[in-house]
Amino acid sequence: MLGKVAKGIGGFYYVKFNNEIIRGQGRGILKRNNNLIKVGDNVEFELRDDKQCVITKVCKRKNEFIRPSIANIDRIIVTFAATEPNPSFLSIDKLCAIAEYYQVSVYICITKIDLVDENRFNEILNVYNNIYKTFNVNAKSGYGIDELMKGIQGQTVALAGPSGVGKSTILNALLNNNKAETGSLSSKTKRGRHTTRHAEIFDVDYKTSVFDTPGFTSLDMPIMEVSDLTSLFPDFVKYCNCKYRDCIHINEPSCGVKESLSKGFISRSRYQSYIRMIEEIKSNKKY
Secondary structure (H helix, E strand, C coil): EEEEEEEEEEEEEEECCCCCEEEECCCCHHHCCCCCCCCCEEEEECCCCCEEEEEEEEEECCCCCCCEEECCCCEEEEEEEEECCCHHHHHHHHHHHHHHCCCEEEEEECCCCCCCCCHHHHHHHHHCCCCCCCEEEEEECCHHHHHHHHHHCCCCEEEECCCCCCCCHHHHHHCCCCCCCCEEEECCCCEEECCCCEEEEEEEEECCEEEECCCCCCCCCCCHHHEEEEEEEHHHHHHCCCCCCCCCCCCCCCCCCHHHHHHHCHHHHHHHHHHHHHHHHHHCCCC
């Protein structure tokens, strides 16, 4: 029998099969082969007499992430607030770059847009709206939810971003109920309290699903070469008409990316994130 892992808690996995959720565990050989089961996995399983199941095989994955432990995503919705908490552009850009690395498409979702003035909102919006499809959402009022729903129709997507930006509120608005636990900002740090404790897939409709995941905030850069990073910035690729083929856009002459940066075609915050990520890649390679 074939199903999809919708949730995993405490060594148990909850497999969706024909609109039912069946609790089960992985067969021992999967653990011995380090073939750990991830939420989102398509799996083969056998039913037991007690109506629980044994997962016997994990099917080939389209893609996968280590932290959070999820698989088979069509798109990542990188979600951040216009304020409270203030956006960390480095974290946002890392999430986008890592999604590109794993060949997962990206949408940008900006929340709490009602809490900033128009100038600040446009300043944030202009960083991304010519790179990725961008949605502006006030989940509490419902503003922008219909447009976001149309954008994810027929896909399996994951909400990614810091706590406190409204991911669970967005999920509840998409589901039109209150399945996902929500929380408030810490009064001291103005950062969100984590309310998602395990990865879980929620069905928005019969062909659209959303991952709600803990830990999908800011990820470590994968082990890669510095030269690989440019291809993970679509806005750089557009202007990558450099003199040297192996240009990494730092100190080289006749660099198309730096020229585009000076003309304002590339956001300075994006370029600063790029430099910081290069430093992290170099640091990782020392170990």
